[in-house]
Amino acid sequence: MMRKIIRWTIFLSIIATIAFAIWYKTRPKPIEVLVQPVTRASVEKNVANTRAGTVNACRRAKLSPSMGGQIAILPIKEGDQVKAGSLLLEIWNDDLKAQLALAEREVIVAEAEANASCLSAEEADRQAKRSQQLYLSKVGSEEQTDQAVTQAKSLQAQCAASRAAVEMGLARVTVAQANLSRSRLIAPFDGVVAKIEGELNEYVTPSPVGVLTPPAVDLIENSCYYVSAPIDEVDAAEIRIGMETRITLDAFKNTTFAGTVRRISSYVLDVEKQARTVDIEASFVNEDDFKDLLAGYSADVEIIISISADTLKIPSESIIDGTKVFVFSPAEKRVSEVEITTGLSNWAFTEVLSGLKEEQLVVTNVDKPGLKDKVSATLAENIE
DSSP states (O other), X not given: OHHHHHHHHHHHHHHHHHHHHHHHHHSOOOEEEOEEEOXXXXXXXXXXXXXXXXXXXXXXXXXXXXXXXXXXXXXXXXXXXXXXXXXXXXXXXXXXXXXXXXXXXXXXXXXHHHHHHHHHHHHHHHHHHHHHHHHHTTOSOHHHHHHHHHHHHHHHHHHXXXXXXXXXXXXXXXXXXXXXXXXXXXXXXXXXXXXXXXXXXXXXXXXXXXXXXXXXXXXXXXXXXXXXXXXXXXXXXXXXXXXXXXXXXXXXXXXXXXXXXXXXXXXXXXXXXXXXXXXXXXXXXXXXXXXXXXXXXXXXXXXXXXXXEEEEEEEGXXXXXXXXXXXXXXXXXXXXXXXXEEEEEOSSEEEEEESOOTTOEEESOTTOTTOXXXXXXXXXXXXX
């Protein structure tokens, strides 16, 4: 009897060992998960441009003379810093200078003639008054008195006409000066000369309407910049002038520039084969940033819509269908599906209003095959 019991015991042990080996070999392996802790910090809701924005100068003028001709004076070169009112270019204008000189001399002659005419008018007026006094004293005749008065009035009219001729001459001087100014290109503001089209003695022409002609001088104000960027029409409705922005440039990888929204386009840009967007402009808060910038840099703008301070947050990538997350339990070595309520969100983090506690571990690789509620899991790497 005892031997029979021993044999059965050995047999059952072998069966149990085989069953355990089969279970061990065929048991489901824990899935590897990446996790992040639930932390307490600020969460922002923000929007960003859909395509690269551009750094623009606050003022940029592509200048051409208003008349054609040969370049006679070119005192600048590309890269020069110029002041407002500086001469940039002058077209051959000897004929216009001569016309101005002629007009100025004509004014001198007209003024001299006017002075002479008015002096004669004053003398005639005194003579007329003496004739009137003599007539009242019954010394002079009425005819002589009438002639003196008429002569005085005639010379006064000639004096007025001469003064008018002087004014007309001054107007001709103004016209000549205006014509001369058309041959000169003057800097409208302080800036740097970016591009010059033309050399001394070359012929330049103004840009007629509808014809794309390169400007003679491209002048950029390099003391003030802003960023223009397209925002998706879905996000544009929440943007307001004065909102804070973060500006990043490809040219400055590790630098973030503070800015504010200064303008929102009044229409939606509809370009074929592109998403509909609204252009916004963001100005730089710190003027010291201008010294590092160049017009034309590509830029990205992140606009801060609202902020929740001191709140629970989790990586946005860990959320499923907007309401669920998987929480990893180190003690149980398994994950559980948890319903949550979310608040503000951006591409990186999402605010959690309910459903989670600080320091809980949420799974971030939610696309992992086999991930489901109550499944065994192990950490794929250390928590960051």
